[in-house]
Amino acid sequence: MASRLAQLRSKAAQASEFVSKHGCAYYKEVMEKNKQHVVQPPTVEKCQELSKQLFYTRLASLPGRYEAFWKELDSAKQLWKNRKDLKVEDLGIVTLFGVELYAWFCVGEIVGRGFTITGYKV
Template sequence: MSDHTFGKTLRSPSHFFHFALSLSLSLCQKHSSISFSQAMALTFKLAQLQSKATQASQLVSKHAPLYYKQLLEQNKHYIQDPPTVETCNLLSKQLFYTRLASIPGRYEAFHKEMDYVKHIWKNLNELKIEDACVATLFGLECFAWYCAGEIVGRGFTITGYYV
């Protein structure tokens, strides 16, 4: 079935039902392990999903313009006039150079933190159990975020990459 036919098929609920029914029948024919009742259950679930998606789409299209207007009204003090490409380019440059100017302060803060870690490392006998537990929990949290990033990077598989 071509994409063109698929787009035409889903224009109304009755067309969608007929499409889902034909899909169910073709599933039964191609995969003998799928019974007709399973295919019909799949058809019913697809019809329910299409109905819920239509409801959600209607809800969003009804309320989105109002939400957009409220959001702009609440945050109008952040909006630069005139809202042109030139203004956006100027703001982009201001953000870049402001971030660039903040590097020395961040560098200094990083060195203060490193000095504190070196001081703690030299004086391990003064380390409290609470501080050690907090540091351990922080390390475990960093490891957990690393593992989560690896799983996401692999396409949400735990065992490995798709080959």
């Protein structure tokens, strides 16, 4: 256990050293690549204005999302009505999607409990 801790510390020190040497150059490179996305001047007021624009833009997109949801639901209902005409491939895709969804919920529960299976920490 102590050797693993020493290994972890050495790797953390190496990563810290790498970031301290190359972090500034990486930051400058990223900012240079994405300068078209930076609003000038970068003030608090401008950030608040952009935040409001984002909020109301997302709010304005709700009716379109609502319609898309109902269209998707209608197509799922049609699939269910014609389930006898489904191919094996379609059933396999639906089954895999269901298993994946269930697995994500299980993993989410485990993560939510602090990576314990039973909920009790040892």
